[in-house]
Amino acid sequence: MSEKLTGAEILIKALRDQGVDVIFGYPGGAVLPIYDALFKQNDVRHILVRHEQAAVHAAEGYARSTGKVGCVLVTSGPGATNAVTGLVDALMDSIPIVCLTGQVPTHLIGNDAFQEADTTGITRPATKHNYLVKQVDQLARTVHEAFYVARTGRPGPVLIDLPKDVQFAEGTYTAPQEVRHKTYRPQVKPEIARVEEAIELIASAKRPILYTGGGVINSGPLASQLLTQFARMTNIPVTSTLMGLGAFPASDPQWLGMVGMHGTYEANLAMHGCDVMINLGARFDDRVTGKLSAFAPGSKKIHIDIDPSSINKNVAVDIPVVGDCAHVLEDMIRIWKARQKQLDKAALKSWWAQIGTWRSVDCLRYQRTDKVIKPQYALERLRELTRGRDPYVTTEVGQHQMWAAQFLPFEQPNRWMTSGGLGTMGYGLPAAIGVQIAHPDALVVDVAGEASIMMNIQELSTAVQYKLPVKIFILNNQWMGMVRQWQELLHGSRYSESYSEALPDFVKLAEAFGCVGLRATSVDELDGVITQMIETRRPVVVDVCVDQKENCFPMIPGGKAHNEILLGPDDKPGQATPEEGMVLV
Amino acid sequence: MDPIIEKHTISVLVDNEPGVLARVIGLFSGRGYNIESLTVAETDAEQKLSRITVVTSGTRMIIEQIKAQLDRLVPVHKVRDLTDEGPHIERELALIKVAGTGERRIEALRLADIFKARVVDATLTSFVFEMTGAVDELDDFIGLMRQLGLVDVSRTGIAAISKGPAAL
Incomplete structure (x- = not known):
């Protein structure tokens, strides 16, 4: 029988077993037992921020630059509410975070105790999932589950609310390998039939484009390598969302720059004019699509995403492929090679020539001057x-x-x-x-x-x-x-x-x-x-x-299509922004 | 052309854990989906599973979104669209209180007999009827009672199950 530990000690042990080496946080009354346990050990380093929102953003920076789960520890009430912006940020950008919040003792929950907030209630729509731990023997299991949920499938923030009495109570530890989640098993490997359909469609394309997103980054460095490999073996132009920058090297001649509201002219016009769009781990966000009814008209769309709810949410697609980008790309490359596929060389050449003329517009040019720093x-x-x-x-x-x-x-x-x-x-x-x-x-x-x-x-x-x-x-x-x-x-x-x-x-x-x-x-x-x-x-x-008057171009005004892109201050919209465009943010 | 609005009955098998209903309801309100009816109860005490039956409406794209979003919730085991998957049975239970005397009271009782509503409480001036049936039948009966002294109604919302041997 394993030894008895306090809830706070169980928590630290669980974090250590999850590979946590650093935690960003801010102490307070409802987490004092955890801070005491932190004090007595050297495996988990604590970084003291100055505001709980910053603890979550710091954990996001840690997570996004390492691919690991970022970890946060804050107190109850205002500690938790201050963290909410960071949690929603991580939810929207699919960043794996585990946020531990203190809570008033279980017998005081619901009594409007000092620094009490309904943290699980408030954060339910702000997290991928959240937990309130009421029994110390559930604590280790919950922590392991939380890390699993945060990093598996489409990553996201997971919150664990820890009443103070649970932190003090004695219980037994459960090792990570003994914990298996009951239900949550996202599909990471694609249906091969879907990938085959996708390959056939890509091979028939005359004006293909790879539209890549944060899903490629989240999948891990292998996905970026495979993306680069697939793009180079097919010579398909590549653009990316804001979230996907870095998945494909910017120095590569096949790189068109970022797509979307402030994306490049060539990327947006290539999206508008393509006949086959391969969306890899992006979500047809409104910043990318602009006016939906005029988005890439006449194109067939393949959407590869680990989250089935991303598919057909904003844009109806022809071939949905549910899976992790690296797995899907692996299959795509294998099938492309096995079937000895090749794109129509002449068509691709004229597509690149067309892109070349868009590129020659030099959309990022600006008025150079010695008088002021642009x-x-x-x-x-x-x-x-x-x-x-x-x-x-x-x-x-x-x-x-x-x-x-x-x-x-x-x-x-x-x-x-x-x-x-x-x-x-x-x-x-x-x-x-x-x-x-x-x-x-x-x-x-x-x-x-x-x-x-x-x-x-x-x-x-x-x-x-x-x-x-x-x-x-x-x-x-x-x-x-x-x-x-x-x-x-x-x-x-x-x-x-x-x-x-x-x-x-x-x-x-x-x-x-x-x-x-x-x-x-x-x-x-x-x-x-x-x-x-x-x-x-x-x-x-x-x-x-810097110059106080400078504006950011190119710009696709809200409610406009990709080919209505404004290149600079002298470029006036053809007509006033329509009412429905004005209301868009 | 207006997109066609469809009505769908969806069964959701979930872990019966605190907050799970709030997650489902929050999903509908947060994303602006309709709930026409929602019922929930534990269906497997040993495995702590509850079954939620939700009737919702929207375009085909929205219905697909609703199912995908439900399936994405961590404590959700299964999501099934009964409307899409073929023949199924939908039932609702209502408790209907009618107060009155004389001819109206007799007429209420007569109609209850026709509709197979059961008297579960009676006083000299009131009845409580229990009626189970398809939603339309309940609507019809309650509509008639409205003219005969209806004072209170409690309805459970729809419970639904597929026909044939297959389980959820």
Whole structure:
């Protein structure tokens, strides 16, 4: 018979057996027994954040840059409610997280006790699954199940609510190998007949395109390798969603750039004009499809996804393939070779020629000038000066995020961490902290805007405490840039509340936190500042004062089709954005 | 052209654990699906399984989404679309209280006999009828009682099962 342990000790043992080496958290009354157990051991390292939302984003950064499950520990009530934004963020972007929340003792649940919140009720739609553990003997089993659910199938956040009396109670431990989930067994291997149909359709294509997404990244590095292999052996052009950047190398000539609202001209027009679309691990999100009724008209669509509920949700497809991207790609490559398939060479050649003419538009061009730092130029310099250093990039949300997606090249998966689905301002700094914890020697850059960074600025303190040399690269245009851009284009330039009034001096702010603060106000200062930022082995905040008026192009206005893409400020929409487009976010 | 709205009866086998019904209901409200009827009860005490029967409506694409979304919930074992899978039986139970005296009271009792509704409580001024049947039959009977002193109705919602030997 195994020895008796307290709930808190069982929890730590379970985490250790799940391979957890780091946990992001913030203590409080309802988790004190767990913090006491953490204190008495050295296997699980705790990173103290400054706000519970940041604990989840840090765990997301950790998870996305390693492929492992990120782990969070927060207290009851406000600890749990503060974590909710992070949980929804992880849910929308399919990031595996296990979040442990303290809860008031079981006999007080429902009594409106101090720091009580109905955590499982609040987080039910914010998680992939959640648990309330009422008996200590269920604790280890629940933790193992939670990790299994978080990482299996389409990954996501799982929450375990732990009443304080359960943390104190004595019980027995259950090892992970003794736990098998009763019901949850997502399909990872595809039906071969479906893959064969897909291969036949691809082989008949004249204008094929691979539209890849976060599912390829989530599947693991093998999926990215297989994607690259399949794309190269077929010579099919590749585009990707915001979430999928890095799955296919940006330096490859077959890479068209990102698709969607701020995607490249060539990627969007190729999507619009294709005859066979191969969706690999993407979900036909509204940022990608634009106007649904005009989305890739006349194309046949194959949708490969691990989540059956993603299929036919927004766009009806011709061949659905349920499975994990790596498994499906393996079968696709095998069948393609076995059947000695080949695409129509002449058709493919003219398709590439067509793409070449779209490419020659040079959609990411912008007005170069010596007078002011253009945000795009700042990112081009960041790109050049970090070349060969294999940087990890996180972002906040807004114009800077889209520019980063357009201008920074990703050659490998797990290097790009951005809040895609939920669009959470304040994501980038804590995420960068999580990435840096996982990769202590790597160059980790948070491309930020001056508005977004203020949303979790307190995490500079965390970076300093753990000596994490994260780089916060603020493209400071003194506006909530994307809000201003929409107001300019859609609301008659009435800039309602989008000016960043009363900004702090970011250099002094950095210094006050114990970071290094740098500023670039002119083009000739920029390279020196970026170099200094890279070479400083401490947290650095860089205030890059950029052109205040610059807008992010290309842009497909809400409710418009891919071929109605705007290339620049002089490109006016053919007609006013329709009413139904205005209401879209 | 308006897309065709279909009505479907879906059976869902779930772990009978705290919060499972909230998950199902939250899914419908959170994603804007309709619930026309929903019933739930434990059907296997040993394995702690409950069966939820939900009647919903939507376009074919929405119905498929509903099933996929239900199937995605972690405590869900099985999702079956009885409407799609062929012949099945749907039944509902209602308790119907009618108050009145004289001719109306006699007429209520007469109709109850025709509809095979059972008297489960009687006073000198009221009856409670129990009636089981297809939804339409219940609707018809309750409609008639409305004119004869109906004061209260409690309905269970639909329970459904497929015809033939196959299990869920």
